[in-house]
Amino acid sequence: METANAIEIRDLDVDYGSRRILSDINIDIRQGEIMVIMGGSGSGKSTLLRCILGLKKPSAGHIYMLGTDICHTSNKKLYGLREQIGVAFQGGALFTSMTVAENIQLPLREHTNLDENTIQIMTRIKLDMVNMLPYENLMPSELSGGMKKRAALARAIIMDPKLLFFDEPSAGLDPITSAELDELIVMLKESMKMTIVVVTHELESVFAIADRIAILGEGQLVQVGTPEEIKSSTDERVTGLLNRTPRKNNVDKDVHIERLTRDKE
Amino acid sequence: MIKAISNLGSYAIETIEQIGRTFNLLLIIAWKMCLPPYQIFPIIKQIYFIGARSLTVIIISGATIGMVLGLQFYNTLERFGSVGVLGSAVALSIIRELGPVMTALMVVGRAGSAICAELGIMRITEQVDALECMAIPPDKYLVAPKLIAGIVSVPLLNFVFNVVAIGGGYFVGVIMLGVGEGSYVNGMIDSVVWGDVRLGMVKSIIFGMLITLICCAKGFYLHLSQYGSQGAEGVSRATTDAVVISSVSVLFFDFLIGALMS
Numbered sequence: 001m002e003t004a005n006a007i008e009i010r011d012l013d014v015d016y017g018s019r020r021i022l023s024d025i026n027i028d029i030r031q032g033e034i035m036v037i038m039g040g041s042g043s044g045k046s047t048l049l050r051c052i053l054g055l056k057k058p059s060a061g062h063i064y065m066l067g068t069d070i071c072h073t074s075n076k077k078l079y080g081l082r083e084q085i086g087v088a089f090q091g092g093a094l095f096t097s098m099t100v101a102e103n104i105q106l107p108l109r110e111h112t113n114l115d116e117n118t119i120q121i122m123t124r125i126k127l128d129m130v131n132m133l134p135y136e137n138l139m140p141s142e143l144s145g146g147m148k149k150r151a152a153l154a155r156a157i158i159m160d161p162k163l164l165f166f167d168e169p170s171a172g173l174d175p176i177t178s179a180e181l182d183e184l185i186v187m188l189k190e191s192m193k194m195t196i197v198v199v200t201h202e203l204e205s206v207f208a209i210a211d212r213i214a215i216l217g218e219g220q221l222v223q224v225g226t227p228e229e230i231k232s233s234t235d236e237r238v239t240g241l242l243n244r245t246p247r248k249n250n251v252d253k254d255v256h257i258e259r260l261t262r263d264k265e
Numbered sequence: 266m267i268k269a270i271s272n273l274g275s276y277a278i279e280t281i282e283q284i285g286r287t288f289n290l291l292l293i294i295a296w297k298m299c300l301p302p303y304q305i306f307p308i309i310k311q312i313y314f315i316g317a318r319s320l321t322v323i324i325i326s327g328a329t330i331g332m333v334l335g336l337q338f339y340n341t342l343e344r345f346g347s348v349g350v351l352g353s354a355v356a357l358s359i360i361r362e363l364g365p366v367m368t369a370l371m372v373v374g375r376a377g378s379a380i381c382a383e384l385g386i387m388r389i390t391e392q393v394d395a396l397e398c399m400a401i402p403p404d405k406y407l408v409a410p411k412l413i414a415g416i417v418s419v420p421l422l423n424f425v426f427n428v429v430a431i432g433g434g435y436f437v438g439v440i441m442l443g444v445g446e447g448s449y450v451n452g453m454i455d456s457v458v459w460g461d462v463r464l465g466m467v468k469s470i471i472f473g474m475l476i477t478l479i480c481c482a483k484g485f486y487l488h489l490s491q492y493g494s495q496g497a498e499g500v501s502r503a504t505t506d507a508v509v510i511s512s513v514s515v516l517f518f519d520f521l522i523g524a525l526m527s
Contacts, residue, residue: 055394082400093395095387107399110302110406155399165398 005064006031006163006195007052012061014047021047022219025061034189034196036206039216040241048216049167049199053087054078066162083111086156090168092148094140094155101127101136104155111159126154130184146177150184157188164194170202182208203242207231215241279491286489287482290404291474294412297405307410308417315376315411315477316418320425322371327426330367331433334358338434339442348438352449353456355434359427360457360465362519368423369472369515372415373508377480380411381507384484385500393485408481415477416470423469464526471518476511483507 007029014022022044029035039045050056052063054070062069065081073081094103104123108114114122127133130150140148149169156164166185170178182205189196200206206213206227213230215222217237223230230238239245338354384407387393396403431453438444483490483503492499 050394053394053398055397079400079402082398085398087395087398089391089395091390093391095392095395096390106401110399110401 004031005029006066007197008062008064009048009052010062010064012048012051012063013059014044014051014056015059016047020219022051022058022216025216025221027214027221027224029195029197030212031195032189032193033211034185034198034209036210036213037197037199037216038201038206038213038241039222040201042218043216044219045199045201045216046167049165049197052197053085053165054082083159084161085163085165086159086161087165088149088152088156088167088169090171092140092143092152094143094148094151096140099137099139100132100143100151100154103140103151104136104158107155107159122158126158127151129157129188130154131180146173146181149173149181153181153184157192157194160192162195164188164196166196166198166200168200168202169198170200170205175204178202178205179208181205185209203244217241283482283486283490286486287478290408290482290485291412291478293404294409297402298409298413304406304410307406308413311410311414312418315372315380315414316421319372319375319418319422322375323368323422323426324429326367326371327429328433330363331355331359331430331435332437334363334430335434335437335442339438339444348444349448350452350456351434351438351444352451352453355438356431356453356457357461359430359434360461362523364423364427364430365465365468365472366515366519368419368426368469369476370512371426372419372422372473373476373480373511373515376415377476377511378504378508380477381480381484381504382500384408384481385487385503386484388485388487389496389500404485408485411481412474412477415473417473419473419476420466420469423465427465464523467526468519468522471522472515475514475518479511479514480507483510 005028007027009025009027009029012022012025013020025048027035027037037045037048047056051058052065052070058071061071063071066084068077068081070078070081094100095106098106101123104126105119108119108122123136124133127136130153132147132150132154135143135147135151140151143151153166156166169181169185173181185196185198186209188194198205198209210227212224212226214224215230215238222237223233223235225233231242233239233242334355335351338351338358339348342348342351342354384393387407393403393407396406435449439446439449483506484500487493487499487503490499490503492502495502
């Protein structure tokens with residue numbers, strides 16, 4: 001069953017041990033849009049991405065990906081769904097024992113019966129899309145941070161996925177490389193009609209690529225809206241994030257002293 | 266006091282969890298190995314890594330241990346006037362006990378630590394997650410070839426170790442110390458029976474499975490262990506644990522199998 005939404009997140013709670021990381025999250029991600037999940041450090045955005053990818057089981061709630069509830073489905077169905085998605089991890093997560101081209105070819109070799117020639121051609125097409133064609137025979141350790149991210153992106157799109165996830169595309173990159181990646185993400189959406197989910201906290205990137213933005217704060221969904229709606233928001237947590245206002249530590253003086261001096265448990 | 270009991274309890278729970286996870290991994294892999302696609306090339310690659318690349322260390326340690334055994338047995342047997350049984354003593358010690366145990370310990374040190382570190386690094390750098398997201402089961406793709414390679418390679422290495430060690434004993438006993446060639450070789454042929462060879466073979470197959478399973482599980486499940494959040498130090502501690510636990514398990518199972526099969 002396919003709906004107008006590529007992903008629907010309903011009443012999601014996530015805990016690590018006794019610590020609640022995400023609470024009552026409800027987000028719809030529409031087909032063909034770029035949804036940016038944004039928030040400060042520790043806001044739970046990476047945990048949310050891991051839940052959407054099925055790498056972390058939530059404590060409660062549902063995540064419907066392309067109509068299937070991935071929280072309550074069999075491993076076989078989950079793997080079937082994963083063949084329709086692409087993921088570019090923050091550090092690239094390229095296999096260090098393989099060349100760039102071998103990394104990109106891996107999903108094709110595992111999931112298709114294409115002949116060697118076709119695999120080579122498809123690899124070069126994707127490498128060309130991310131401007132990495134001259135580096136196909138390099139090992140991941142020989143690549144810069146931006147090149148690793150682009151190679152990871154090529155691997156993520158090699159199977160022409162319906163859904164593309166990108167974790168922190170701009171983190172640790174210089175402004176020019178970061179802008180190039182932003183352009184690439186928008187180009188992918190337009191040329192391949194993908195639904196793209198980007199997790200980031202880089203403000204410039206967010207407003208350059210987002211169709212809609214979901215803002216998380218301290219494990220809760222603060223607001224979902226278009227970039228204009230987010231910019232005009234009056235919510236303190238949103239304006240604080242956009243204006244880079246340092247968080248105030250409104251802790252009582254006595255409580256603060258007790259925290260500093262109490263015995264370690 | 267309460268803290269100490271609490272720590273002991275946590276340690277016990279973690280240990281039981283680890284044993285459960287390791288056993289579970291074995292069952293999952295045994296099941297998935299029956300299903301296509303079959304990982305023929307990765308298995309050959311791992312046999313090369315665990316087996317062929319361990320040959321040098323196996324040959325050197327086999328020759329050394331064979332020579333030491335030849336020398337020590339000669340000195341002991343000479344006191345009782347029984348140097349004629351030197352060949353039997355060396356061969357039986359090596360085929361039944363030292364061959365399987367020393368081969369397994371050498372493989373733990375050379376390949377087991379590397380397997381654990383490789384999988385641990387893949388885990389902390391999200392490479393295992395990347396495989397999951399590409400719908401490639403990481404247990405089957407990463408662990409199964411190593412496990413099969415361990416089960417195949419360790420008995421073969423054990424065979425090489427046995428031959429080289431018996432040769433080392435021959436070199437010291439016959440060539441250096443003058444024991445009769447006939448008594449060394451014939452004594453060995455007369456005393457070694459099929460049961461001894463079978464015992465050594467069963468031990469090395471079980472050791473091969475045990476050490477690769479423990480080392481793989483330690484690296485593969487690094488994120489679930491207490492070192493999971495410690496990055497490079499976590500990998501180093503998991504690798505140390507894997508080597509220690511594998512080595513102790515080899516010695517314990519050596520006794521267990523020996524007791525059950527003797």
